[in-house]
Amino acid sequence: MITSGRKPTQSTAVRRSLLATVAVTSLFGVAACGGDTAAQTESDASATTVQVEDNNGTQTISVPPQSVVATDNRTFQTLDDWGVELSAGAVALMPETVSYTQQEDIVDLGMHREPDLEAVVAAEPDLIINGQRFAQYADEFTELAPDATVLDVDPREGEPLAQELKRQTTALGTIFEHETEAEELNTALDEAIARVKDSYDPQDTVMAVITSGGDIGYSAPGNGRTLGPLFPMLELTPALEVDDSSHNHQGDDVSVEAIAAADPDWLLVMDRDAAISADESEYEPAAEVLEDSPALEDVSAIEQDQIVYMPADTYLNEGIQTYTEYLNSFAEALESAQ
DSSP: OBOOOOOOOOOOOOSOOOOSOEEEEEOOOOOOSSTTHHHHHHHHHHOEEEEEEETTEEEEEEESOSSEEEOOHHHHHHHHHTTOOOSEEOGGGSOTTSGGGGOTTSEEOOOSSSOOGGGHHHHOOSEEEOOGGGGGGHHHHHHHOTTSEEEOOOOOTTSOHHHHHHHHHHHHHHHTTOHHHHHHHHHHHHHHHHHHHHHOOTTSEEEEEEEETTEEEEEOTTOSSSSTTHHHHHTOEESOOOTTOOOOTTOEEOOHHHHHHHOOSEEEEEEGGGGTSTTSTTOOOHHHHHHTOGGGTTOHHHHTTOEEEOOTTGGGOOSHHHHHHHHHHHHHHHHHHO
């Protein structure tokens, strides 16, 4: 059994990763008469904008942003690691593994089901990094903060996940002047993917599941936002394919008997509750749900201890670091099994 904790990922920077058009333009002021001429000219000369392609087109952003709001879970760890200060954000949706959860001065916009969107007004943002669970509120943010750029670089449905994660990371690196660090994160992901592909035997079948509330949900190959996209990314051989599978974050209802009959050689697992209810008495860890199930005891993946669990904070994280860490854990398990 391979378990995974939250560890920082390092890699040597190589070539600049893919980003849709990014242009940097300096705006120079014209000197005017009066006592503040020199100060005004210096201020204008230091003003810079960057143009970034997001999910809605070209966005022009003044850098560095003076007041940043973040609601996209995939961006939290990157912003935190780079020391980006937030004036407001979806703190209630942040994993405890990012330091923003301990910063009381950040205005909390609350949970996505009943958010306090109007709280963003007090933050006076010039940049709102929106996406994932808060994507539906883009228009409201535009109305409440008309002077802010609402940026959406959340991975787009139907696009390769690895490419989308790198696109997001590169855009953030451009905005916050962390291009080198963004390249390192992108390269680390590429290397982790290559490592899995080099070690994986296509004859081995793979199944992805999500546990929640003691139940096992089947994550269909290619579907969903977490485990499903790993199948095309890593060219994995599915142990089971279900017609009309959903994109639900809890997975599809598939009986343990069906899982046992599919007999996967490898199980990829996300414990949904580990990030949101691990402290509750009713919490059942994924390892117990799977490995203590009599119906699954003869499954090859369980017999051979070939289960790879995603980091505990995955459900509230899902950023590029999460996938890099997880893929390296998967590669390590594959290498050990050879």
